[in-house]
Amino acid sequence: MSLDAVLQTFYVEAQEHLELMENVLLKIDEGECNDELLNEIFRSAHTIKGSAGIFGLDHIVNFTHVVENVLDRARDNEITLEKSLVDILFNCRDHIQKLVSVNLEEFNAQSELQNIGKDLLEALSPWTSSDEESGSTQNSQNLETENKETSSAELENENDNCWHISLRLSADCLKNGMDPLSFIKFLTSLGEIKHIETLIDNFPNTKNYDAEALYFAYEIALQSEASLEEIENTFMFVQDDSNITILPPSAKVDDYLHLIEKLPEENQRLGDILVNCGSLTKHSLEQALASQSHENINAEEPKSNHKLGELLTEQHKVSKEVINAALTKQQQNKSKASEGKQIRIDSNRLDHLINLIGELVINQQRIELLSKKTNNPVLIEAVDDFDNFTNQIRDAALNLRMVPIGGTFQRFKRLVRDTAQELGKEVELTIEGADTELDRLMVEKLGDPLTHIVRNAMDHGLESIEDRTAVDKDIKGQLKLSAYHEAGHIVIAISDDGNGINKERVREKAIEKGIINPESQLSDNELNHLIFHPGFSTAAAVTNLSGRGVGMDVVKRNVEALQGSIDIDSKEGIGSEFKIRLPLTLAIIDGFHVEAKSTHFIIPQATIIECIDLANHEDIKGRHCINLRGDMIPYLNMTEIFNLTPSLDVSVADALAQTPTKKELVIVQFGNDVAGIAVDKLHGEIQTVVKPLGPIFKALKGIGGSSLLGNGDIAFILDIPQLIELAITNEANNKADAINISPNEK
Amino acid sequence: MKNTLHNEIEDESSSAAKENSSQFLTFTIADEHFGMDLHQTREIIEYAGVTQVPLMPQFISGVINLRGEVVPVIDLSVRLGREAITIHKRTCVIVIELQSSEQHCVLGLLADAVNEVIDISSSNIEDAPAFGAKIRAEFIQGIAKKDEEFIVLLDAEKTLSPKELAHLVEAELQ
Numbered sequence: 001m002s003l004d005a006v007l008q009t010f011y012v013e014a015q016e017h018l019e020l021m022e023n024v025l026l027k028i029d030e031g032e033c034n035d036e037l038l039n040e041i042f043r044s045a046h047t048i049k050g051s052a053g054i055f056g057l058d059h060i061v062n063f064t065h066v067v068e069n070v071l072d073r074a075r076d077n078e079i080t081l082e083k084s085l086v087d088i089l090f091n092c093r094d095h096i097q098k099l100v101s102v103n104l105e106e107f108n109a110q111s112e113l114q115n116i117g118k119d120l121l122e123a124l125s126p127w128t129s130s131d132e133e134s135g136s137t138q139n140s141q142n143l144e145t146e147n148k149e150t151s152s153a154e155l156e157n158e159n160d161n162c163w164h165i166s167l168r169l170s171a172d173c174l175k176n177g178m179d180p181l182s183f184i185k186f187l188t189s190l191g192e193i194k195h196i197e198t199l200i201d202n203f204p205n206t207k208n209y210d211a212e213a214l215y216f217a218y219e220i221a222l223q224s225e226a227s228l229e230e231i232e233n234t235f236m237f238v239q240d241d242s243n244i245t246i247l248p249p250s251a252k253v254d255d256y257l258h259l260i261e262k263l264p265e266e267n268q269r270l271g272d273i274l275v276n277c278g279s280l281t282k283h284s285l286e287q288a289l290a291s292q293s294h295e296n297i298n299a300e301e302p303k304s305n306h307k308l309g310e311l312l313t314e315q316h317k318v319s320k321e322v323i324n325a326a327l328t329k330q331q332q333n334k335s336k337a338s339e340g341k342q343i344r345i346d347s348n349r350l351d352h353l354i355n356l357i358g359e360l361v362i363n364q365q366r367i368e369l370l371s372k373k374t375n376n377p378v379l380i381e382a383v384d385d386f387d388n389f390t391n392q393i394r395d396a397a398l399n400l401r402m403v404p405i406g407g408t409f410q411r412f413k414r415l416v417r418d419t420a421q422e423l424g425k426e427v428e429l430t431i432e433g434a435d436t437e438l439d440r441l442m443v444e445k446l447g448d449p450l451t452h453i454v455r456n457a458m459d460h461g462l463e464s465i466e467d468r469t470a471v472d473k474d475i476k477g478q479l480k481l482s483a484y485h486e487a488g489h490i491v492i493a494i495s496d497d498g499n500g501i502n503k504e505r506v507r508e509k510a511i512e513k514g515i516i517n518p519e520s521q522l523s524d525n526e527l528n529h530l531i532f533h534p535g536f537s538t539a540a541a542v543t544n545l546s547g548r549g550v551g552m553d554v555v556k557r558n559v560e561a562l563q564g565s566i567d568i569d570s571k572e573g574i575g576s577e578f579k580i581r582l583p584l585t586l587a588i589i590d591g592f593h594v595e596a597k598s599t600h601f602i603i604p605q606a607t608i609i610e611c612i613d614l615a616n617h618e619d620i621k622g623r624h625c626i627n628l629r630g631d632m633i634p635y636l637n638m639t640e641i642f643n644l645t646p647s648l649d650v651s652v653a654d655a656l657a658q659t660p661t662k663k664e665l666v667i668v669q670f671g672n673d674v675a676g677i678a679v680d681k682l683h684g685e686i687q688t689v690v691k692p693l694g695p696i697f698k699a700l701k702g703i704g705g706s707s708l709l710g711n712g713d714i715a716f717i718l719d720i721p722q723l724i725e726l727a728i729t730n731e732a733n734n735k736a737d738a739i740n741i742s743p744n745e746k
Numbered sequence: 747m748k749n750t751l752h753n754e755i756e757d758e759s760s761s762a763a764k765e766n767s768s769q770f771l772t773f774t775i776a777d778e779h780f781g782m783d784l785h786q787t788r789e790i791i792e793y794a795g796v797t798q799v800p801l802m803p804q805f806i807s808g809v810i811n812l813r814g815e816v817v818p819v820i821d822l823s824v825r826l827g828r829e830a831i832t833i834h835k836r837t838c839v840i841v842i843e844l845q846s847s848e849q850h851c852v853l854g855l856l857a858d859a860v861n862e863v864i865d866i867s868s869s870n871i872e873d874a875p876a877f878g879a880k881i882r883a884e885f886i887q888g889i890a891k892k893d894e895e896f897i898v899l900l901d902a903e904k905t906l907s908p909k910e911l912a913h914l915v916e917a918e919l920q
Contacts (some may be wrong), residue, residue, distance in 0.1 A: 354814065355813050355814040355815065357814075359813055359814065599797070599798070599800070600797075642800030642801060643800060643801060644800060691815070691816040693799075693809070693816065693818075694816075694818060694851065694908070695851070695908045695909070695912050696806070696818055696908055696911045696912050696915060697799065697802075697818070697912075697915060698912050698915075698916075699912060699915045699916035699919050700799070700800075700801065700802075700915065700919065701919070703799075703800070706809065706816045708811055708814065708816070712811050713797065713811070714797040714809055714810075714811055714816060716799070716800070
């Protein structure tokens, strides 16, 4: 993997962690605060810092480090996350996000960004601790004290997580095909090598020199989040004949002392190397060596012997704890990874896959037809199994493109919180239908229009607290984001219980801006739609949230670019609702497959109430209405409404045979309307992929899209509300025609 | 000195001519020869019936399933103001791809026969006559002559502009 690719991974990961932090902060802000959440947010900050460190992105490390410290203190219950701190943490999170988006040079060039960082750190200072200094001095103090317990919390803090690795590889290492350099390189994948010392003490004189032998020894300080096991695994192939000591970040000076003793090189020199590595401080080394020699002198004293033994067991105990801590951490990381396991794929590749699978399904259908002709039961069964799997593959492939809208909605929680604070309003956001699935591309492109609408709703729609109390409304404004399927479309609705659109003001403004004539009579609906006019804004003062008059027309254009439409329903004093209707490109819907005059149609399953036999129900007085259990239900005839003629490949005789008096009626419901659709044949339920018909057919009402049937035939997906509307206009036109024609009729 | 300069000019002009020549796919509809920029054509498939779309004007023959993609098929003959094409067993569908500014669009065109791909240099392309071609002048990119026959080079972007086709559909529906 090239460095760029790895960096890309870092950005993606950092983004995920930032989102996680935001979610946790939102939960904490809502009053939900427990250890798990605190751990989660701490881990996120910690991981960002760690990975940034690997890439030498010091600007991120320095800032995140402080944030992490504060979070750590909260985790240890040293401080509580009060409202003011949460606010600062929100800002800190945003700042980290900004830091991630720039590289080090850019950061150094932007003094503004640096100042924001400074201000934030300043703001955090009441909550940062003085622990750090005491942490570093702890090592030396601990030498003589009996207290050698190491809590996992301390592990995170001390010595910046530097492991100390002492490498004494066997002289035969190179002969065995192992290059020590490759181990060191691999270590950089686990963390950052802070310091490395090469020891050449073993170097023989030129006479004894063997060009194939390894004489180097290494002392390495490694800053890493990796577990002991992972680091040990690096040396898996050489550990048998080499002398490798790995000291965890929390290792006590005693452990180093032990290391110094164990190694063949001279103690004082080794000590200096350790100081160079940053593993020991000069002071503690001197103390340690002094006490060591002191102990050596008093070797006969049983107490110190005992102490040495204790030291060994102690070391054992420590490393065990370290391993446990490392293991649990690793497991946590693993479970976290499986929660949000994702890969990123170019959507073109997905489209290609989906097309291929479409071919597969069609071929499968052909094989099925052929197999049935053979009357070979074994073959037919095998093909049936094949059929089953092909369909599963198709569904799985189609699902790849779909993502739930919940992720997008979730982002608005933060926006609403911040905007509410800025405006001094109280707003409660409810989310419905978060698991409604939408094509990935659409989800991405919906972000902007939704943001505009939500901001507008909060700025202009919802009233201030005083106004709300004045009209006896709950001071908390309600804002609702919902998504649902409706008749082959996906509807995203944004509703508020605010003031609604002031139609008089809209009218005045439109006249003032010359958008409409003062005389023109407009319906309420038309007045509402005026807000989508470019350059229209009703806000008296331009706030920095909205009111620049560029919002709503952009919204409309964005939605139309997605082949969708936007509608407003607004009642003064009660609230407004924006409805974005989007076609389900590539969405899968459950439909009901019917046929009329050899043309295939699919009726969205969600709209269907029941299917009945039309022959059993007589028309009421020649009208297209039937009496269904006492209710009068109008119905429309597909053949008439779409002016269908039998397709060319059906012979006249067949066509005659196919137009029996017996017809099937599918009863559909849309909103409060119930209607019947008369068709020739019912084929049954089908799960189908919606293929948009393209811009040319945009004017065609009643058909929302097309779909491919298993045998490759094309079926049209009915748009029930449009179809009913079409029937109504047709009927009105016919009546008008009838009136016009009747006097002249021959 | 004079000579070399002359040569250079000649070289330039010939290379310029090469650059200006483009490849066209030629096809026949009712004994008339047409050409279309090869870059805009994607593939040629056998005509195997279309699914008629309800209420459509005559120039929209229907839609076909092209490897999982639903593609509208245009009767180019009607679009150019002639009789509807007669379907026979050699009728084929030329699939073209328009990269117009609004959005990319894939369409099928009905043709009686597809002939060949030819290079035509721009110098051999004449402007469309102001009248007499019985095709709206703006649809014609130019007229080329090959083997004593005229080939009408169509401007696909104009002839088949999705926006205009959509307007025509809308007009038909009202």
